Amino acid sequence: MGFQPKNPEVSYDARSNFGAKGWWVIIFTAMHWYMFSTISIIPMNLVVPARAAELGVDPGALLSFNTPGGYIALVFVFFLGKIAKSKGVKLVGGINLILAAIAVVFWGSVGSITGYVVALFLVLCFSTGIELLTNMMVTNWFPRKKGIAIGWSTMGLNISSATAAIIYVAIAARFGSMSYGLYFMAAIAVILAVVTFTAFKNYPEEWNAYPDNDPNSPKREDMKPKTGWTNKKVLTQKETWLVGIGTGILGMTTWGFVTTLIPTMMMKGFPQPTAVMMMTIASIIGAFGSYFWGFIDQKFGIQKAAIFLSIWLIVGIAFIFVPGAAGAWIYVILLAMTIGGTNNYPPSMTAQIFGRDGTTVAFPVIYIIKAAIMFVVYTILGQSLNLTGSYNTGWGIIIILVAVGIVVFYICNFNPKKDPINNEIVNG
Numbered sequence: 001m002g003f004q005p006k007n008p009e010v011s012y013d014a015r016s017n018f019g020a021k022g023w024w025v026i027i028f029t030a031m032h033w034y035m036f037s038t039i040s041i042i043p044m045n046l047v048v049p050a051r052a053a054e055l056g057v058d059p060g061a062l063l064s065f066n067t068p069g070g071y072i073a074l075v076f077v078f079f080l081g082k083i084a085k086s087k088g089v090k091l092v093g094g095i096n097l098i099l100a101a102i103a104v105v106f107w108g109s110v111g112s113i114t115g116y117v118v119a120l121f122l123v124l125c126f127s128t129g130i131e132l133l134t135n136m137m138v139t140n141w142f143p144r145k146k147g148i149a150i151g152w153s154t155m156g157l158n159i160s161s162a163t164a165a166i167i168y169v170a171i172a173a174r175f176g177s178m179s180y181g182l183y184f185m186a187a188i189a190v191i192l193a194v195v196t197f198t199a200f201k202n203y204p205e206e207w208n209a210y211p212d213n214d215p216n217s218p219k220r221e222d223m224k225p226k227t228g229w230t231n232k233k234v235l236t237q238k239e240t241w242l243v244g245i246g247t248g249i250l251g252m253t254t255w256g257f258v259t260t261l262i263p264t265m266m267m268k269g270f271p272q273p274t275a276v277m278m279m280t281i282a283s284i285i286g287a288f289g290s291y292f293w294g295f296i297d298q299k300f301g302i303q304k305a306a307i308f309l310s311i312w313l314i315v316g317i318a319f320i321f322v323p324g325a326a327g328a329w330i331y332v333i334l335l336a337m338t339i340g341g342t343n344n345y346p347p348s349m350t351a352q353i354f355g356r357d358g359t360t361v362a363f364p365v366i367y368i369i370k371a372a373i374m375f376v377v378y379t380i381l382g383q384s385l386n387l388t389g390s391y392n393t394g395w396g397i398i399i400i401l402v403a404v405g406i407v408v409f410y411i412c413n414f415n416p417k418k419d420p421i422n423n424e425i426v427n428g
Contacts (some may be wrong), residue, residue, distance in 0.1 A: 004303055009416045010352060011144035011212070014298040016152065018142070019213035021204065025141050026152045028200055031192055032134040033156030033343075034164075035097070037258070039104050039185050040127035042164040043178075044259035045279075047107075050178040055113050062116075063259070064382035069121040070375030073128040074368045080129050081364025084136060085225055088202040093133040097193035100126035101186040108179035108186075132367055135347035136360065141204050143356035145212045146348050147302065151294015154340035158290055161258060161283030161339065165276050211356070227357040228421030234354070234362045242412040243349045244369025246306065249405035250342040251374035252398055253313050256381050257335045260391055264320070267390060268328050278329070282336035290340025302349050306409040309341045313402050317395050346370055349414060358419055 006012060018026060044063065052059040084092040103122035110119050134153070142149035168181035201207040211217040234240050265275035297305040316334030319327045347363060354362040377398070384394030 003410070004301065004414060006301060007415050010301070012299060012301070013145060014148050014295050016148060017213060018145075018149065019209060021207055021209045022141065022149075022213045025137070025200070025204075026149060028195070029134050029137050029153040030156035030159070031195070032093075032130055032137070033154050034160045035100075035185075035189055035192055036127055036130040036134065037157045037160035038164040039100060039182075039189065040123060041255065041258045042160060043168065043182065045165060045262040046168050046172075047178050047182065049263065050172075051116060055116060057113065058386065059263075060382045060385040063385075064379055065117050065120055066124065066259075066378040067375050067382075069117070069124040070128070070371060070378070072121050073124040074371050076125040077128050077132045077371075078364060078368055081132060081136075081360075081367075084133060085360045088224075089133045089136050089140065090196060090200050090202050093130075093137070093200075094193045094196035096126055096129040096133060097189050097196060100130060101189035101193070104182050104186040104189065108182035128371065131343075132364060135367075136363060137200075137202075139347050139351040139356065139359050139363070140202060142212050143351055143359075144214075144217075145298065146351045147297030147305075147344065148291075148294045150344040150348055151291045151297070151340060153290075154294075154343050155287045155290040157339050157343060158283045158287040158336070161286065161336065162280045165262065165279055169272075169276060225357040225360040226421065227355070227361060228419050229354060229358040229361040231361065231365055233420060234365045237353075237417070239353050239412055239414070239417075240362065240366055241369065242408050243346065243353070244366045245373060246405045246408040246412065247342075247346040247349065247366075248370040248373025249401045249408075250306070250309065250313070250345065251370060252377040252380075252401065253317065253335065254339050254342040255374060256377040256391075256394070256398060258339065259378075260381055261332065264391055265328060265332070268325075270325075270328070278332050279336075282332040283339075285333055286336035286339050289337030290344070293338070293341030294344055296341075297344060297348055301414070302345060302352055303409055303412065303414050305341075306345055306349075307406055309338060309345070310402050310406045310409065313338055313342075314399055317399050317402070320395050321392060352414055353417055355416060355419055358417075 048062050049059045052062045080092065103119060103126050107119035107123050110116050138150050138153050139146050168178060171181040171184055172178045204211055261279050262275040265278055266272060293305065293309060296308065316331060319331035319334065346366060350363045350366050351359045380397055381391050381394040384391050
């Protein structure tokens with residue numbers, strides 16, 4: 001397809017003028033991103049090694065269970081997306097958070113490998129549900145300014161990276177087990193569920209607000225999605241597969257980076273407190289990255305933004321092979337800057353191609369393709385650790401995959417499609 005010029009049907013307004021209610025939705029969804037990362041990504045640095053020691057198994061082997069667990073989660077989110085389209089993300093999101101809290105408590109309390117695996121699979125299902133539903137919340141409210149809106153929202157991921165590990169370590173030091181950190185986070189998930197039920201609306205029109213805070217945007221009367229897109233029709237579009245594959249590769253980098261950062265830095269000779277501090281410092285810097293990649297998307301278009309992000313990732317990953325503290329710090333800072341971007345772009349691409357209502361059908365489908373590829377990172381890095389004693393070989397494979405992703409984004413057509421229900425472009 002090649003590089004695409006700006007499309008008049010797509011907004012390139014990168015101003016953050018969301019209005020009071022819009023800003024609340026940004027903060028609210030950032031809380032969801034925080035919870036998603038805090039119960040499913042950050043614990044892999046700390047809970048997996050601790051539980052592996054308790055259960056008497058190799059941590060690399062335990063980490064590899066995330067791959068099949070991730071695939072089970074994809075089946076779960078396929079049906080969750082259908083329910084959310086029918087019942088709305090508010091109701092489904094609140095219930096999913098409560099179930100996530102129960103699963104996290106189970107994860108922290110089981111005393112056998114079988115129990116650990118079952119609990120892990122449940123955590124992955126409900127945490128993946130948080131990710132799916134949070135993206136749908138943002139695109140419901142900001143269909144045309146989704147790039148910059150998601151950029152702000154995903155700062156919750158960086159705040160999690162900056163604080164969650166410290167919280168887990170502090171609670172473990174106080175009570176003698178990482179499990180108590182999981183119990184604390186489960187309580188926070190229940191509180192967030194209550195906020196979801198009481199202080200959120202599925203669409204801005206339900207709150208007497210405008211999509212994108214733009215008075216020129218037409219207000220919808222029907223508060224349920226109206227689209228001719230079906231799962232079958234979405235699956236027949238080549239863009240569905242290209243976006244799923246490309247963003248799946250991007251997702252590999254973030255999940256691999258965050259879930260292995262602390263043990264990686266310890267392998268490089270840093271003590272655990274320093275490794276935790278590195279994650280904290282890098283994540284604070286990375287909060288700017290969430291906004292930065294959202295701005296790049298909104299201002300220059302999603303295709304150029306995704307290719308630029310991919311090149312950035314290749315450069316950043318390369319520094320893991322550089323010996324010494326300087327290479328380690330550069331690796332951490334460059335990769336932390338991309339945490340928001342790799343999560344921003346899947347819903348942004350989907351909303352741009354399939355429109356506001358079409359996204360309710362298309363995003364769960366694309367998310368499943370994306371995640372099916374993304375979850376392979378656990379096997380790649382887990383087996384790299386098992387076979388070589390480090391993650392370096394796995395990261396070398398991921399660099400090659402990111403290069404493939406650049407080609408995928410280059411040939412993908414990101415222009416809005418006509419909705420089959422009326423054969424019109426519906427991007428707002």
